[in-house]
Amino acid sequence: MAEVELIATTAFGLEAVVAREIRALGYERTVVENGRVTFKADESAICRANLWLRSADRVLVKIGEFQVFSFDELFEKTKALPWPDWIPENAVFPVQGKSINSKLFSVPDCQAIVKKAVVEKMKQRYRRQWFEETGPRYTIEVALLKDVATLTIDTSGAGLHKRGYRKLTGAAPLKETLAAAMISLSRWKPERVLIDPMCGSGTIPIEAALIGLNRAPGLKREFDAEKWPVVPAQLWREARQEAEDVIHRRRQLIIRGTDIDKDVLSLARYHARLAGVEDQIHWQQSPVAELRARQKYGYIICNPPYGQRLEDLPAVSRLYREMGQVFKALDTWSFYVLTAHHEFEKLFGRRADKKRKLYNGRIQCDYYQFFGPRPPRRDSITAPEPVAEPD
Known part of the structure:
Protein backbone atom coordinates (compact mmCIF):
# COMPACT_ATOMS: atom_id res chain seq x y z
CA MET A 1 0.00 0.00 0.00
CA ALA A 2 1.40 3.40 -1.00
CA GLU A 3 2.81 5.74 1.63
CA VAL A 4 1.26 9.19 1.88
CA GLU A 5 2.28 12.32 3.76
CA LEU A 6 -0.58 13.83 5.71
CA ILE A 7 -1.02 17.09 7.60
CA ALA A 8 -3.46 17.39 10.50
CA THR A 9 -4.18 21.08 10.90
CA THR A 10 -5.01 22.39 14.35
CA ALA A 11 -5.74 25.52 16.34
CA PHE A 12 -2.67 27.12 17.92
CA GLY A 13 -1.90 25.55 21.27
CA LEU A 14 -3.32 22.14 20.40
CA GLU A 15 -0.46 20.78 18.30
CA ALA A 16 0.87 18.50 21.07
CA VAL A 17 -2.63 17.17 21.75
CA VAL A 18 -3.17 16.31 18.08
CA ALA A 19 0.30 14.73 17.83
CA ARG A 20 -0.58 12.50 20.78
CA GLU A 21 -3.83 11.46 19.08
CA ILE A 22 -1.94 10.62 15.88
CA ARG A 23 0.60 8.52 17.76
CA ALA A 24 -2.25 6.74 19.56
CA LEU A 25 -3.42 5.59 16.11
CA GLY A 26 -0.01 3.99 15.60
CA TYR A 27 1.61 6.66 13.43
CA GLU A 28 4.86 7.49 15.16
CA ARG A 29 6.63 9.55 12.50
CA THR A 30 5.24 12.96 13.38
CA VAL A 31 6.61 16.46 12.87
CA VAL A 32 4.99 19.14 15.04
CA GLU A 33 4.90 22.73 13.79
CA ASN A 34 2.75 25.77 14.53
CA GLY A 35 -0.82 24.96 13.55
CA ARG A 36 -0.12 21.53 12.09
CA VAL A 37 1.24 18.03 12.63
CA THR A 38 2.73 16.21 9.64
CA PHE A 39 2.95 12.42 9.56
CA LYS A 40 3.59 9.61 7.09
CA ALA A 41 1.51 6.46 6.81
CA ASP A 42 -0.26 4.23 4.32
CA GLU A 43 -3.49 5.19 2.55
CA SER A 44 -5.69 3.75 5.31
CA ALA A 45 -4.49 6.60 7.56
CA ILE A 46 -6.65 8.99 5.51
CA CYS A 47 -9.69 7.06 6.71
CA ARG A 48 -8.58 6.40 10.27
CA ALA A 49 -7.32 9.93 10.93
CA ASN A 50 -10.57 11.50 9.74
CA LEU A 51 -12.65 9.12 11.84
CA TRP A 52 -10.55 9.32 15.03
CA LEU A 53 -8.83 12.68 15.41
CA ARG A 54 -10.77 14.57 18.08
CA SER A 55 -8.84 17.84 18.30
CA ALA A 56 -7.59 18.42 14.73
CA ASP A 57 -9.32 20.76 12.29
CA ARG A 58 -8.71 18.88 9.03
CA VAL A 59 -6.64 16.13 7.43
CA LEU A 60 -4.76 17.19 4.30
CA VAL A 61 -2.73 15.22 1.77
CA LYS A 62 0.58 16.98 1.21
CA ILE A 63 1.29 17.05 -2.54
CA GLY A 64 4.42 19.18 -2.45
CA GLU A 65 6.43 21.86 -0.67
CA PHE A 66 9.04 24.21 -2.12
CA GLN A 67 10.61 27.65 -1.88
CA VAL A 68 9.08 30.20 -4.20
CA PHE A 69 9.91 33.85 -4.89
CA SER A 70 7.94 34.63 -8.05
CA PHE A 71 4.63 33.80 -9.71
CA ASP A 72 6.50 32.06 -12.55
CA GLU A 73 8.22 29.79 -10.01
CA LEU A 74 4.90 29.06 -8.33
CA PHE A 75 3.38 28.04 -11.66
CA GLU A 76 6.22 25.81 -12.81
CA LYS A 77 6.81 24.07 -9.48
CA THR A 78 3.09 23.49 -8.97
CA LYS A 79 2.74 22.08 -12.48
CA ALA A 80 5.59 19.64 -11.76
CA LEU A 81 3.65 17.97 -8.94
CA PRO A 82 1.73 14.68 -9.50
CA TRP A 83 -1.81 16.09 -9.41
CA PRO A 84 -3.37 13.49 -11.76
CA ASP A 85 -2.21 10.72 -9.42
CA TRP A 86 -4.85 12.05 -7.03
CA ILE A 87 -7.37 14.04 -9.07
CA PRO A 88 -9.55 12.32 -11.71
CA GLU A 89 -10.58 14.15 -14.86
CA ASN A 90 -14.16 14.80 -13.67
CA ALA A 91 -13.13 16.22 -10.28
CA VAL A 92 -14.23 19.50 -8.77
CA PHE A 93 -10.98 21.16 -7.66
CA PRO A 94 -11.35 24.66 -6.20
CA VAL A 95 -8.20 26.36 -4.90
CA GLN A 96 -7.98 28.11 -1.55
CA GLY A 97 -4.99 30.07 -0.32
CA LYS A 98 -3.25 31.97 2.44
CA SER A 99 -0.02 33.93 2.62
CA ILE A 100 2.00 34.96 5.68
CA ASN A 101 5.26 36.91 5.44
CA SER A 102 5.76 35.88 1.82
CA LYS A 103 6.84 37.90 -1.23
CA LEU A 104 3.79 36.42 -2.96
CA PHE A 105 1.28 38.21 -0.78
CA SER A 106 -1.64 38.38 -3.22
CA VAL A 107 -3.71 35.33 -2.30
CA PRO A 108 -6.17 35.64 -5.25
CA ASP A 109 -3.25 35.71 -7.71
CA CYS A 110 -1.66 32.67 -6.06
CA GLN A 111 -4.95 30.79 -6.22
CA ALA A 112 -5.41 31.58 -9.91
CA ILE A 113 -1.84 30.54 -10.76
CA VAL A 114 -2.12 27.24 -8.87
CA LYS A 115 -5.46 26.48 -10.55
CA LYS A 116 -3.95 27.14 -13.99
CA ALA A 117 -0.90 25.00 -13.20
CA VAL A 118 -3.02 22.06 -12.04
CA VAL A 119 -5.20 22.31 -15.15
CA GLU A 120 -2.13 22.30 -17.39
CA LYS A 121 -0.78 19.22 -15.62
CA MET A 122 -4.12 17.44 -15.99
CA LYS A 123 -4.26 18.31 -19.69
CA GLN A 124 -1.05 16.36 -20.15
CA ARG A 125 -2.44 13.26 -18.44
CA TYR A 126 -6.03 13.25 -19.71
CA ARG A 127 -5.45 14.63 -23.22
CA ARG A 128 -8.29 17.11 -23.08
CA GLN A 129 -8.57 20.90 -23.03
CA TRP A 130 -11.61 21.39 -20.79
CA PHE A 131 -12.63 19.90 -17.45
CA GLU A 132 -16.32 20.08 -16.53
CA GLU A 133 -15.74 19.56 -12.78
CA THR A 134 -18.87 17.52 -12.04
CA GLY A 135 -17.37 14.74 -9.91
CA PRO A 136 -16.01 14.38 -6.37
CA ARG A 137 -14.51 17.37 -4.58
CA TYR A 138 -10.75 17.90 -4.15
CA THR A 139 -10.15 21.21 -2.40
CA ILE A 140 -6.58 22.34 -3.09
CA GLU A 141 -4.83 24.77 -0.76
CA VAL A 142 -1.73 26.83 -1.46
CA ALA A 143 -0.26 27.98 1.87
CA LEU A 144 2.66 30.39 1.71
CA LEU A 145 4.75 30.97 4.82
CA LYS A 146 8.01 32.92 4.59
CA ASP A 147 8.39 32.12 0.88
CA VAL A 148 7.76 28.40 1.31
CA ALA A 149 4.70 27.09 -0.51
CA THR A 150 2.88 24.00 0.75
CA LEU A 151 0.37 22.44 -1.67
CA THR A 152 -2.26 20.14 -0.21
CA ILE A 153 -5.62 18.52 -0.93
CA ASP A 154 -8.26 18.48 1.81
CA THR A 155 -9.55 14.96 2.58
CA SER A 156 -12.07 16.01 5.23
CA GLY A 157 -14.52 18.36 3.54
CA ALA A 158 -16.37 20.02 6.38
CA GLY A 159 -14.09 20.69 9.36
CA LEU A 160 -13.59 17.80 11.78
CA HIS A 161 -15.50 19.70 14.47
CA LYS A 162 -18.60 18.88 12.42
CA ARG A 163 -19.32 15.60 14.20
CA GLY A 164 -22.88 15.44 12.93
CA TYR A 165 -24.65 15.70 16.29
CA ARG A 166 -24.83 19.46 16.80
CA LYS A 167 -27.65 20.56 14.50
CA LEU A 168 -28.60 23.58 16.61
CA THR A 169 -26.43 25.91 18.67
CA GLY A 170 -26.87 28.39 21.47
CA ALA A 171 -24.95 31.62 21.97
CA ALA A 172 -21.12 31.49 21.74
CA PRO A 173 -20.85 27.74 21.00
CA LEU A 174 -17.61 25.95 21.89
CA LYS A 175 -16.15 23.95 19.00
CA ALA A 216 -14.68 7.67 17.11
CA PRO A 217 -15.98 11.23 16.71
CA GLY A 218 -16.31 10.92 12.92
CA LEU A 219 -18.51 7.83 12.83
CA LYS A 220 -21.73 9.77 12.14
CA ARG A 221 -20.48 11.87 9.22
CA GLU A 222 -19.01 11.63 5.74
CA PHE A 223 -15.73 12.94 4.33
CA ASP A 224 -14.76 14.23 0.90
CA ALA A 225 -12.14 11.49 0.44
CA GLU A 226 -14.82 8.78 0.75
CA LYS A 227 -15.73 9.61 -2.85
CA TRP A 228 -12.17 9.58 -4.17
CA PRO A 229 -11.28 6.66 -6.49
CA VAL A 230 -7.68 6.76 -5.25
CA VAL A 231 -8.79 5.77 -1.73
CA PRO A 232 -10.48 2.35 -2.06
CA ASP A 245 -15.61 -2.88 17.14
CA VAL A 246 -13.70 -0.96 19.82
CA ILE A 247 -16.61 0.99 21.33
CA HIS A 248 -17.05 0.25 25.05
CA ARG A 249 -20.79 -0.29 24.78
CA ARG A 250 -21.24 -1.65 28.32
Whole structure:
Protein backbone atom coordinates (compact mmCIF):
# COMPACT_ATOMS: atom_id res chain seq x y z
CA MET A 1 0.00 0.00 0.00
CA ALA A 2 1.40 3.40 -1.00
CA GLU A 3 2.81 5.74 1.63
CA VAL A 4 1.26 9.19 1.88
CA GLU A 5 2.28 12.32 3.76
CA LEU A 6 -0.58 13.83 5.71
CA ILE A 7 -1.02 17.09 7.60
CA ALA A 8 -3.46 17.39 10.50
CA THR A 9 -4.18 21.08 10.90
CA THR A 10 -5.01 22.39 14.35
CA ALA A 11 -5.74 25.52 16.34
CA PHE A 12 -2.67 27.12 17.92
CA GLY A 13 -1.90 25.55 21.27
CA LEU A 14 -3.32 22.14 20.40
CA GLU A 15 -0.46 20.78 18.30
CA ALA A 16 0.87 18.50 21.07
CA VAL A 17 -2.63 17.17 21.75
CA VAL A 18 -3.17 16.31 18.08
CA ALA A 19 0.30 14.73 17.83
CA ARG A 20 -0.58 12.50 20.78
CA GLU A 21 -3.83 11.46 19.08
CA ILE A 22 -1.94 10.62 15.88
CA ARG A 23 0.60 8.52 17.76
CA ALA A 24 -2.25 6.74 19.56
CA LEU A 25 -3.42 5.59 16.11
CA GLY A 26 -0.01 3.99 15.60
CA TYR A 27 1.61 6.66 13.43
CA GLU A 28 4.86 7.49 15.16
CA ARG A 29 6.63 9.55 12.50
CA THR A 30 5.24 12.96 13.38
CA VAL A 31 6.61 16.46 12.87
CA VAL A 32 4.99 19.14 15.04
CA GLU A 33 4.90 22.73 13.79
CA ASN A 34 2.75 25.77 14.53
CA GLY A 35 -0.82 24.96 13.55
CA ARG A 36 -0.12 21.53 12.09
CA VAL A 37 1.24 18.03 12.63
CA THR A 38 2.73 16.21 9.64
CA PHE A 39 2.95 12.42 9.56
CA LYS A 40 3.59 9.61 7.09
CA ALA A 41 1.51 6.46 6.81
CA ASP A 42 -0.26 4.23 4.32
CA GLU A 43 -3.49 5.19 2.55
CA SER A 44 -5.69 3.75 5.31
CA ALA A 45 -4.49 6.60 7.56
CA ILE A 46 -6.65 8.99 5.51
CA CYS A 47 -9.69 7.06 6.71
CA ARG A 48 -8.58 6.40 10.27
CA ALA A 49 -7.32 9.93 10.93
CA ASN A 50 -10.57 11.50 9.74
CA LEU A 51 -12.65 9.12 11.84
CA TRP A 52 -10.55 9.32 15.03
CA LEU A 53 -8.83 12.68 15.41
CA ARG A 54 -10.77 14.57 18.08
CA SER A 55 -8.84 17.84 18.30
CA ALA A 56 -7.59 18.42 14.73
CA ASP A 57 -9.32 20.76 12.29
CA ARG A 58 -8.71 18.88 9.03
CA VAL A 59 -6.64 16.13 7.43
CA LEU A 60 -4.76 17.19 4.30
CA VAL A 61 -2.73 15.22 1.77
CA LYS A 62 0.58 16.98 1.21
CA ILE A 63 1.29 17.05 -2.54
CA GLY A 64 4.42 19.18 -2.45
CA GLU A 65 6.43 21.86 -0.67
CA PHE A 66 9.04 24.21 -2.12
CA GLN A 67 10.61 27.65 -1.88
CA VAL A 68 9.08 30.20 -4.20
CA PHE A 69 9.91 33.85 -4.89
CA SER A 70 7.94 34.63 -8.05
CA PHE A 71 4.63 33.80 -9.71
CA ASP A 72 6.50 32.06 -12.55
CA GLU A 73 8.22 29.79 -10.01
CA LEU A 74 4.90 29.06 -8.33
CA PHE A 75 3.38 28.04 -11.66
CA GLU A 76 6.22 25.81 -12.81
CA LYS A 77 6.81 24.07 -9.48
CA THR A 78 3.09 23.49 -8.97
CA LYS A 79 2.74 22.08 -12.48
CA ALA A 80 5.59 19.64 -11.76
CA LEU A 81 3.65 17.97 -8.94
CA PRO A 82 1.73 14.68 -9.50
CA TRP A 83 -1.81 16.09 -9.41
CA PRO A 84 -3.37 13.49 -11.76
CA ASP A 85 -2.21 10.72 -9.42
CA TRP A 86 -4.85 12.05 -7.03
CA ILE A 87 -7.37 14.04 -9.07
CA PRO A 88 -9.55 12.32 -11.71
CA GLU A 89 -10.58 14.15 -14.86
CA ASN A 90 -14.16 14.80 -13.67
CA ALA A 91 -13.13 16.22 -10.28
CA VAL A 92 -14.23 19.50 -8.77
CA PHE A 93 -10.98 21.16 -7.66
CA PRO A 94 -11.35 24.66 -6.20
CA VAL A 95 -8.20 26.36 -4.90
CA GLN A 96 -7.98 28.11 -1.55
CA GLY A 97 -4.99 30.07 -0.32
CA LYS A 98 -3.25 31.97 2.44
CA SER A 99 -0.02 33.93 2.62
CA ILE A 100 2.00 34.96 5.68
CA ASN A 101 5.26 36.91 5.44
CA SER A 102 5.76 35.88 1.82
CA LYS A 103 6.84 37.90 -1.23
CA LEU A 104 3.79 36.42 -2.96
CA PHE A 105 1.28 38.21 -0.78
CA SER A 106 -1.64 38.38 -3.22
CA VAL A 107 -3.71 35.33 -2.30
CA PRO A 108 -6.17 35.64 -5.25
CA ASP A 109 -3.25 35.71 -7.71
CA CYS A 110 -1.66 32.67 -6.06
CA GLN A 111 -4.95 30.79 -6.22
CA ALA A 112 -5.41 31.58 -9.91
CA ILE A 113 -1.84 30.54 -10.76
CA VAL A 114 -2.12 27.24 -8.87
CA LYS A 115 -5.46 26.48 -10.55
CA LYS A 116 -3.95 27.14 -13.99
CA ALA A 117 -0.90 25.00 -13.20
CA VAL A 118 -3.02 22.06 -12.04
CA VAL A 119 -5.20 22.31 -15.15
CA GLU A 120 -2.13 22.30 -17.39
CA LYS A 121 -0.78 19.22 -15.62
CA MET A 122 -4.12 17.44 -15.99
CA LYS A 123 -4.26 18.31 -19.69
CA GLN A 124 -1.05 16.36 -20.15
CA ARG A 125 -2.44 13.26 -18.44
CA TYR A 126 -6.03 13.25 -19.71
CA ARG A 127 -5.45 14.63 -23.22
CA ARG A 128 -8.29 17.11 -23.08
CA GLN A 129 -8.57 20.90 -23.03
CA TRP A 130 -11.61 21.39 -20.79
CA PHE A 131 -12.63 19.90 -17.45
CA GLU A 132 -16.32 20.08 -16.53
CA GLU A 133 -15.74 19.56 -12.78
CA THR A 134 -18.87 17.52 -12.04
CA GLY A 135 -17.37 14.74 -9.91
CA PRO A 136 -16.01 14.38 -6.37
CA ARG A 137 -14.51 17.37 -4.58
CA TYR A 138 -10.75 17.90 -4.15
CA THR A 139 -10.15 21.21 -2.40
CA ILE A 140 -6.58 22.34 -3.09
CA GLU A 141 -4.83 24.77 -0.76
CA VAL A 142 -1.73 26.83 -1.46
CA ALA A 143 -0.26 27.98 1.87
CA LEU A 144 2.66 30.39 1.71
CA LEU A 145 4.75 30.97 4.82
CA LYS A 146 8.01 32.92 4.59
CA ASP A 147 8.39 32.12 0.88
CA VAL A 148 7.76 28.40 1.31
CA ALA A 149 4.70 27.09 -0.51
CA THR A 150 2.88 24.00 0.75
CA LEU A 151 0.37 22.44 -1.67
CA THR A 152 -2.26 20.14 -0.21
CA ILE A 153 -5.62 18.52 -0.93
CA ASP A 154 -8.26 18.48 1.81
CA THR A 155 -9.55 14.96 2.58
CA SER A 156 -12.07 16.01 5.23
CA GLY A 157 -14.52 18.36 3.54
CA ALA A 158 -16.37 20.02 6.38
CA GLY A 159 -14.09 20.69 9.36
CA LEU A 160 -13.59 17.80 11.78
CA HIS A 161 -15.50 19.70 14.47
CA LYS A 162 -18.60 18.88 12.42
CA ARG A 163 -19.32 15.60 14.20
CA GLY A 164 -22.88 15.44 12.93
CA TYR A 165 -24.65 15.70 16.29
CA ARG A 166 -24.83 19.46 16.80
CA LYS A 167 -27.65 20.56 14.50
CA LEU A 168 -28.60 23.58 16.61
CA THR A 169 -26.43 25.91 18.67
CA GLY A 170 -26.87 28.39 21.47
CA ALA A 171 -24.95 31.62 21.97
CA ALA A 172 -21.12 31.49 21.74
CA PRO A 173 -20.85 27.74 21.00
CA LEU A 174 -17.61 25.95 21.89
CA LYS A 175 -16.15 23.95 19.00
CA GLU A 176 -16.23 20.20 19.50
CA THR A 177 -12.52 19.94 18.69
CA LEU A 178 -11.59 22.43 21.43
CA ALA A 179 -13.90 20.74 23.93
CA ALA A 180 -12.25 17.38 23.20
CA ALA A 181 -8.81 18.95 23.62
CA MET A 182 -9.79 20.45 26.97
CA ILE A 183 -10.80 16.99 28.18
CA SER A 184 -7.62 15.45 26.82
CA LEU A 185 -5.46 18.06 28.56
CA SER A 186 -7.21 17.37 31.86
CA ARG A 187 -6.25 13.68 31.71
CA TRP A 188 -9.76 12.76 32.82
CA LYS A 189 -10.34 9.02 33.26
CA PRO A 190 -13.68 7.42 32.33
CA GLU A 191 -14.08 5.91 35.82
CA ARG A 192 -14.05 9.38 37.40
CA VAL A 193 -17.05 11.72 37.59
CA LEU A 194 -17.04 14.76 35.30
CA ILE A 195 -19.23 17.84 35.65
CA ASP A 196 -19.67 20.87 33.45
CA PRO A 197 -21.66 23.34 35.59
CA MET A 198 -22.18 25.80 32.70
CA CYS A 199 -22.69 23.26 29.94
CA GLY A 200 -24.67 25.36 27.46
CA SER A 201 -25.67 23.18 24.52
CA GLY A 202 -23.70 20.26 25.95
CA THR A 203 -20.49 20.08 23.95
CA ILE A 204 -18.07 19.25 26.80
CA PRO A 205 -20.22 16.48 28.39
CA ILE A 206 -20.97 14.97 24.98
CA GLU A 207 -17.32 14.97 23.91
CA ALA A 208 -16.41 13.42 27.28
CA ALA A 209 -18.97 10.68 26.73
CA LEU A 210 -17.57 9.94 23.26
CA ILE A 211 -14.07 9.74 24.73
CA GLY A 212 -15.21 7.61 27.67
CA LEU A 213 -16.94 5.13 25.38
CA ASN A 214 -13.98 5.13 22.96
CA ARG A 215 -16.35 6.12 20.17
CA ALA A 216 -14.68 7.67 17.11
CA PRO A 217 -15.98 11.23 16.71
CA GLY A 218 -16.31 10.92 12.92
CA LEU A 219 -18.51 7.83 12.83
CA LYS A 220 -21.73 9.77 12.14
CA ARG A 221 -20.48 11.87 9.22
CA GLU A 222 -19.01 11.63 5.74
CA PHE A 223 -15.73 12.94 4.33
CA ASP A 224 -14.76 14.23 0.90
CA ALA A 225 -12.14 11.49 0.44
CA GLU A 226 -14.82 8.78 0.75
CA LYS A 227 -15.73 9.61 -2.85
CA TRP A 228 -12.17 9.58 -4.17
CA PRO A 229 -11.28 6.66 -6.49
CA VAL A 230 -7.68 6.76 -5.25
CA VAL A 231 -8.79 5.77 -1.73
CA PRO A 232 -10.48 2.35 -2.06
CA ALA A 233 -13.94 2.05 -0.53
CA GLN A 234 -12.75 -1.10 1.22
CA LEU A 235 -10.35 0.98 3.33
CA TRP A 236 -13.23 3.14 4.52
CA ARG A 237 -15.35 0.08 5.33
CA GLU A 238 -12.51 -1.49 7.30
CA ALA A 239 -11.79 1.73 9.20
CA ARG A 240 -15.44 2.20 10.13
CA GLN A 241 -15.77 -1.43 11.20
CA GLU A 242 -12.64 -1.12 13.32
CA ALA A 243 -14.12 1.95 15.01
CA GLU A 244 -17.39 0.15 15.69
CA ASP A 245 -15.61 -2.88 17.14
CA VAL A 246 -13.70 -0.96 19.82
CA ILE A 247 -16.61 0.99 21.33
CA HIS A 248 -17.05 0.25 25.05
CA ARG A 249 -20.79 -0.29 24.78
CA ARG A 250 -21.24 -1.65 28.32
CA ARG A 251 -19.28 1.08 30.10
CA GLN A 252 -21.35 3.34 32.32
CA LEU A 253 -20.02 6.86 32.78
CA ILE A 254 -20.78 9.45 35.45
CA ILE A 255 -21.10 12.72 33.56
CA ARG A 256 -23.27 15.68 34.52
CA GLY A 257 -24.14 18.81 32.62
CA THR A 258 -25.89 21.61 34.44
CA ASP A 259 -26.92 25.09 33.35
CA ILE A 260 -29.25 27.80 34.59
CA ASP A 261 -30.89 28.08 31.15
CA LYS A 262 -33.53 25.45 30.48
CA ASP A 263 -33.63 26.23 26.74
CA VAL A 264 -29.96 25.43 26.16
CA LEU A 265 -30.38 22.28 28.26
CA SER A 266 -33.08 21.13 25.85
CA LEU A 267 -30.53 21.64 23.06
CA ALA A 268 -27.97 19.65 25.06
CA ARG A 269 -30.37 16.73 25.47
CA TYR A 270 -31.17 16.82 21.75
CA HIS A 271 -27.48 16.83 20.80
CA ALA A 272 -26.68 13.99 23.20
CA ARG A 273 -29.45 11.94 21.62
CA LEU A 274 -28.07 12.57 18.12
CA ALA A 275 -24.58 11.64 19.34
CA GLY A 276 -25.90 8.38 20.79
CA VAL A 277 -24.79 9.16 24.36
CA GLU A 278 -28.06 10.31 25.92
CA ASP A 279 -27.98 7.49 28.50
CA GLN A 280 -24.48 8.48 29.66
CA ILE A 281 -25.14 12.09 30.73
CA HIS A 282 -27.37 13.50 33.45
CA TRP A 283 -28.68 16.97 32.63
CA GLN A 284 -30.01 19.33 35.27
CA GLN A 285 -31.19 22.94 35.36
CA SER A 286 -29.23 24.47 38.21
CA PRO A 287 -27.14 27.58 38.97
CA VAL A 288 -23.47 27.24 39.84
CA ALA A 289 -24.24 28.24 43.45
CA GLU A 290 -26.18 24.99 43.93
CA LEU A 291 -23.46 22.69 42.61
CA ARG A 292 -22.95 19.71 44.92
CA ALA A 293 -21.40 16.28 44.47
CA ARG A 294 -21.22 13.21 46.72
CA GLN A 295 -18.39 11.68 44.70
CA LYS A 296 -14.76 12.46 45.40
CA TYR A 297 -11.78 12.95 43.08
CA GLY A 298 -13.93 14.22 40.25
CA TYR A 299 -13.31 16.71 37.47
CA ILE A 300 -14.97 20.01 36.64
CA ILE A 301 -14.28 21.12 33.08
CA CYS A 302 -16.03 24.26 31.90
CA ASN A 303 -16.08 27.22 29.53
CA PRO A 304 -17.84 30.00 31.49
CA PRO A 305 -18.80 33.42 30.07
CA TYR A 306 -15.78 35.68 29.48
CA GLY A 307 -17.34 39.12 29.90
CA GLN A 308 -16.27 40.28 26.44
CA ARG A 309 -18.82 43.10 26.55
CA LEU A 310 -18.33 45.79 29.19
CA GLU A 311 -21.92 45.52 30.39
CA ASP A 312 -21.39 41.82 31.17
CA LEU A 313 -18.26 42.28 33.31
CA PRO A 314 -19.95 42.80 36.70
CA ALA A 315 -22.05 39.64 36.31
CA VAL A 316 -19.05 37.62 35.14
CA SER A 317 -16.95 38.87 38.06
CA ARG A 318 -19.67 37.75 40.49
CA LEU A 319 -19.85 34.37 38.74
CA TYR A 320 -16.10 33.79 39.08
CA ARG A 321 -16.14 34.68 42.78
CA GLU A 322 -19.06 32.31 43.24
CA MET A 323 -17.20 29.57 41.39
CA GLY A 324 -14.26 30.02 43.74
CA GLN A 325 -16.44 29.55 46.81
CA VAL A 326 -18.45 26.62 45.45
CA PHE A 327 -15.47 24.74 43.99
CA LYS A 328 -13.52 25.20 47.23
CA ALA A 329 -15.92 22.83 48.96
CA LEU A 330 -14.99 20.10 46.46
CA ASP A 331 -11.59 19.71 48.07
CA THR A 332 -10.60 16.46 46.32
CA TRP A 333 -11.61 17.59 42.85
CA SER A 334 -9.63 18.94 39.90
CA PHE A 335 -10.85 22.03 38.03
CA TYR A 336 -10.22 23.08 34.43
CA VAL A 337 -11.55 26.46 33.29
CA LEU A 338 -11.21 28.14 29.89
CA THR A 339 -11.65 31.91 29.89
CA ALA A 340 -10.31 35.08 28.27
CA HIS A 341 -10.83 37.09 31.47
CA HIS A 342 -7.38 38.24 32.65
CA GLU A 343 -8.47 38.60 36.28
CA PHE A 344 -9.88 35.10 36.61
CA GLU A 345 -7.40 33.81 39.22
CA LYS A 346 -7.86 36.91 41.37
CA LEU A 347 -11.65 36.61 41.26
CA PHE A 348 -11.59 32.82 41.69
CA GLY A 349 -9.39 33.24 44.75
CA ARG A 350 -6.67 30.78 43.83
CA ARG A 351 -3.69 30.61 41.50
CA ALA A 352 -3.80 27.86 38.91
CA ASP A 353 -1.30 25.03 39.16
CA LYS A 354 -0.81 25.42 35.44
CA LYS A 355 -2.25 27.44 32.61
CA ARG A 356 -2.04 27.05 28.86
CA LYS A 357 -2.75 29.53 26.08
CA LEU A 358 -5.55 28.35 23.78
CA TYR A 359 -7.79 29.99 21.20
CA ASN A 360 -11.57 29.78 21.25
CA GLY A 361 -12.15 30.83 17.67
CA ARG A 362 -10.19 34.08 17.42
CA ILE A 363 -10.36 34.81 21.13
CA GLN A 364 -7.11 34.23 23.01
CA CYS A 365 -7.88 32.41 26.24
CA ASP A 366 -6.08 30.76 29.11
CA TYR A 367 -6.90 27.22 30.19
CA TYR A 368 -6.56 27.32 33.99
CA GLN A 369 -5.73 23.95 35.54
CA PHE A 370 -6.15 23.24 39.25
CA PHE A 371 -4.96 19.76 40.17
CA GLY A 372 -6.72 17.86 42.92
CA PRO A 373 -5.05 15.21 45.11
CA ARG A 374 -4.46 11.73 43.80
CA PRO A 375 -7.14 9.23 44.78
CA PRO A 376 -6.21 6.49 47.26
CA ARG A 377 -4.34 3.62 45.68
CA ARG A 378 -7.31 1.28 45.88
CA ASP A 379 -9.31 3.65 43.65
CA SER A 380 -6.58 4.09 41.07
CA ILE A 381 -5.21 0.60 40.47
CA THR A 382 -6.72 0.44 37.00
CA ALA A 383 -5.95 4.05 36.11
CA PRO A 384 -2.69 5.35 37.52
CA GLU A 385 -2.19 9.08 37.39
CA PRO A 386 -0.44 11.61 37.02
CA VAL A 387 -3.24 14.12 37.21
CA ALA A 388 -0.97 16.83 35.82
CA GLU A 389 -0.64 16.92 32.05
CA PRO A 390 2.84 17.02 30.51
CA ASP A 391 3.66 19.36 27.64
